[in-house]
């Protein structure tokens with residue numbers, strides 16, 4: 001008895017020392033990041049949110065359960081380990097007394113039953129994981145496997161470790177039944193089964209097995225505990241913390257303002273010597289960013305949904321996080337060194353790692369290859385899928401900001417767009433007067449705001465650069481104006497006084513040009529007295545509704561599909577003319593995933609008589625990008641398959657007569673891909689890409705079949 005106490009306690013002290021030292025090291029590494037006072041502030045302002053997220057995301061496993069089979073397997077394992085905390089208490093108690101039982105509940109049959117039920121649940125969970133891993137083995141599946149690039153060896157070790165925990169548990173409990181030391185008279189069905197198998201060995205052998213396997217159980221748990229702190233399974237310890245401090249409701253929608261030393265950067269007062277301009281070094285990440293890196297479970301859910309990865313580009317959001325994490329660990333001795341003298345004594349390998357730029361001319365010199373960085377469309381699929389709330393877009397934007405603002409290193413073709421934004425206020429560099437030309441093509445008046453929004457005018461219609469200047473998008477603009485006019489909604493436009501919201505500049509990383517345009521627009525909107533705004537472009541919608549408040553611009557913004565769906569519901573618009581077509585709707589990322597507007601466009605289509613709506617496989621939260629976001633619209637797509645072509649291939653799988661959407665950029669990207677497909681004979685000549693507003697106007701007003 002004394003020996004088993006000594007061995008058990010010795011194992012515990014050694015394991016606690018090793019794991020504790022490692023956790024302290026990890027804590028110091030996270031603290032070497034920049035301050036993030038806004039994360040603490042957010043929790044203080046909404047104290048209930050912390051508990052809510054722990055309940056839904058951690059205990060409830062909400063995001064994991066979105067993938068039913070692996071989600072249930074993970075939930076069984078996670079919930080199992082929570083219940084099995086009771087068995088750890090029992091194992092320690094058994095060290096000291098063979099007849100130990102947890103006070104009060106320790107002999108209740110249903111507790112013994114629950115422990116065994118969850119032990120079996122964990123076995124079922126890890127069995128499922130093993131099958132999933134075998135079926136999606138990256139050695140066979142290559143890029144198609146979500147585990148491609150993950151540390152698969154460590155994952156198998158973890159599964160083995162968990163199996164060890166459950167196997168030793170059931171064996172010592174079975175032996176206890178035969179020695180009369182088991183606290184539960186009934187209920188522990190799995191332990192009883194194992195006890196039945198061990199019974200023929202006799203009481204004395206069972207007594208030896210009991211002692212050996214109690215110690216084995218503790219050794220496996222403690223060994224697993226150490227392994228966790230050194231492996232990707234660190235997420236067991238830090239995922240709840242990462243989720244607690246993550247952006248709510250998620251890391252989608254608005255980009256965060258640029259911060260330096262924890263404060264929002266003011267370009268007019270910024271000091272190039274002391275201020276941080278984006279992410280140039282790993283220690284420019286905030287502690288929350290560092291936490292993100294340590295939390296990644298390498299599950300590859302993000303990678304499996306990334307349009308860049310799916311079309312053969314080098315960007316995988318998972319590998320981007322893993323590369324940053326590996327670099328952070330390799331540079332850690334440098335970051336944690338007490339002073340310059342201590343740094344001088346570090347091995348050359350650490351010093352050269354410390355010198356590596358975050359983004360380099362090539363993967364050989366930089367941690368992240370420029371082709372990886374610039375492949376991102378900001379579609380948000382990675383953030384949406386990540387079960388531990390890693391905020392990939394924030395990291396990508398941080399690195400882009402440094403590249404653009406400090407290094408002036410970005411795809412050359414995007415330079416023209418930036419210059420046009422600065423000089424002309426739109427990405428195409430067209431004259432401002434052109435912004436009002438579409439109005440002259442209507443047969444009714446649209447008031448253009450000269451100074452103040454006219455009295456009794458409810459909405460300011462924010463047309464957007466594409467909506468005003470791009471020929472295909474102009475058709476949507478005219479359709480919306482006509483529908484508003486028909487429904488008797490009063491609205492006015494800014495015309496030449498409207499400038500780009502700054503979204504493409506911001507998504508490229510040029511926060512300076514973005515804030516210049518944003519401030520100018522906020523001034524214009526405030527002077528006009530605008531309060532309620534209709535946006536037809538989801539990028540404008542996202543920027544005005546969710547990013548302008550960061551600069552003091554607060555407006556009530558509605559997307560045109562939301563307003564039109566409401567007008568149809570209220571009977572102010574009556575779709576009466578049938579459109580006998582099979583139509584598939586493409587969710588724009590910045591309308592759907594980033595801003596959760598999924599239903600209104602579909603409701604509009606439902607109300608148009610004759611329309612047969614057909615969903616693509618990747619739709620709603622899992623919608624697949626058109627390739628234009630993240631300022632990719634303004635960059636060449638040189639690597640892999642074109643994203644818009646991939647999307648159209650999927651759309652063609654539904655054999656549509658028409659493809660509808662709710663974004664001018666999607667309209668252009670998908671339209672281009674359809675034209676190419678028509679050229680190659682893969683799509684029928686009559687196939688069209690239209691905005692849902694164009695569909696609606698056709699049904700409401702038969703005299704204008706062109707929309």
Ligand code: SF4
Pocket residue numbers: 302305306307308309315316317375376377378379380381382383392393
């Ligand atoms: S935002 Fe989209 S394109 Fe960018 S890394 Fe995430 S999934 Fe890939």
Ligand code: SF4
Pocket residue numbers: 295296297298299300301302303317318321385386387388389390
């Ligand atoms: S970033 Fe998130 S989704 Fe991607 S591999 Fe890591 S944990 Fe999984």
